[in-house]
Amino acid sequence: MEQILDSLRQFWEFTGFYNCSWQNLVMIAIGIAFITVAILKEWEPLLLVPIGFGMIIGNIPMFPGLNIGIYEDGSVLNTLYQGVRQGWYPPLIFLGIGAMTDFSALISQPRLILIGAAAQTGIFGAYLLSLALGFAPNEAGAIGIIGGADGPTAIFLSSKLAPDLMGAIAVSAYSYMALVPVIQRPIMIALTTKKERLIRMPKPRQVSQKEKIIFPIVGFLITAFIVPSGLPLLGMLFFGNLLKESGVTKRLANTASNALIDIVTTMIGLTVGCSTQADKFLTGNSLKIFVLGLVSFVIATTCGVLFVKLFNLFLKEGRKINPLIGNSGVSAVPDSARVSENVGKEFDPNNHLLMHAMGPNVAGVIGSAVAAGILLGFLG
Template sequence: MGSLGKFWATTGFANFHYKSLIMIIIGVVFIVLGIVKKWEPLLLVPIGFGMIVGNIPFTEGYEVGIYEEGSVFNILYGGVRMGWYPPLIFLGIGAMTDFSSLISNPKLMLLGASAQVGIFITFIGAYALGFTPEESGAIGIIGGADGPTAIFLTSKLAPHLIGAIAITAYSYMALVPLIQPPIMRLLIPKKERLIRMKAPRQVSKAEKIIFPIVGLILTTFIVPSALPLLGMLFFGNLLKESGVTERLADTARNALMNVVTILLGFTVGASTQAVRMIEDPITGELVNKGFLTDYSLKIFILGAVSFAIATASGVLFARLMNLFLKGDNKINPLIGSAGVSAVPAAARVSQEQGLKADKGNHLLMHAMAPNVSGVIGSAVAAGILLSMLT
């Protein structure tokens, strides 16, 4: 009977807490959204399943929890905690990305830069709400709609917030098709949604090879602290464009990218452990430092604000640029929302909204320019915050 009692004490039923059930339900919702709605399934399915795994109640001491030293999950989570996975993701992104649209129309880079305004406004807002400067910087980067960048910066500035910030960043990346269209329709008059942009010029192979080299030097001389992200991004792109390292580029954008995405998504999901009792160093009392706290709710709300501001900034800056552009050089402001770095989801939203306004107006290639510059811009913004706050 004593053995049976000991066994019962280790079961999930004996260690059950309603907060764990809430997180398991959220994990199931993520999986449903990924499979049924097809909202970023490569992210939501691993994260959702990780949430379920991370919130199965257990007795500590068996090295099964993600926060238990020596456990398999804890070792895999080291890639998130130490910031190893984000640069590898950027390597894969670089190997998949075609910068032709940006090279052919460099002024569209300004849209990617303008969308990063949301990061710094949210940084100020988070600090005003009582978060530390480091925490505020990590929260602000959510506005870039770039999960790997958010994880990288948070691992350096506020590691204790990785779970909340990563889930928030990836959630809003998946919800791009839901969040952006109302903002775009609100801020762009119907007349401007009908603007047709001239076809981008043909970019030479030499330009494509030179771009990652020049891009790396220019950006990292400004923010050397972003070197792990930008270095891998431009390296991956050079592997793609050089024409002589196709096997390496294929590995980076397929096998390596898939492995890291699985590990990153699953461990981020598992880190959302709802109940995590830790002894307070001052009072000696056990305090719940799990995922479901007021901090997490505030971060989720601030993330929504940051994302909305970033989208609005890109759209409004495109309208501002049109005041100085003539004829077929004008920009359809719908592509301004693609300045956030949710690639290629934000560019697809611009395309869909353009077709709704005019069935013959295809904006995808144009939207990819601010979209890929948004990837660079969010990494630069992360480097600036890292330099300022450490």
């Protein structure tokens, strides 16, 4: 009898109920909140559902030493997590993004590229603030990249510069990407006049297939020569785009833009979620990172809109840019471009800004990869 009780007690000590702490419950609640928001509001569901469920998996309290936890060498989760730790997943996602992205909007109006550059200021604003808050330069660089509004880039850079902060950075980046419509709209309205919001931009010219093929090659050569440290991201992005545009590799482009990116997105979301174990995630630093992430989004949006207003001072009437597309310089594709379209339509239902906003939006993807390369080069 005593032996049975002993076994039962031993089993009880193995259970999650025995090992549970309030921090685990908080993280599980956050995971459920992510899933709820993703399903009910449809905010970034492809990412928030895996991350949310990963949070639940990663925070199931358990007896250490079973070799099943994400931080235990050789466990299944740990093996899958290597794609994040070693930085394999983000370039693969960039391959898929490249294969899905149509750079026509950018090629037809190359001047919009600069908006994508201006919005990267959010990265460096957050970097300066992080340093002021006492983070080490490498940590500050990893936190700053949240302002690029690019999840894979944030994971890639934080895995290289500050692996300990990666969970908080990734969750922060994806959370704010989901909240882009909420964050950007009031800033766009506050910084523009009614007259500016009604600006109608000239229709973009049609882009030939030849231009679309040349763009990834030339774009890659220029950006990679300037920032070789961004090679994994830039290389994959432009390679994926070449697969799409070359017209002779449709099967590869289809795989990259469908099956491959879906698999990798599932893996990256789940493992990033799992990595947010309460003891590593619920810290004062995570709270600071969330605040800094929000600030970086605000700076990025502000700089994008203000840059367009500045740019307009040098443009002739009829060539002016609607500043409502300034927000789309952050590389949350296509969410921020969609915000431009929706806010534009609020003031002029017949003014469609989406096709114009996609230019800075995809330029933002390139810009954030370049910025990540620079930070890696300086701080790595």
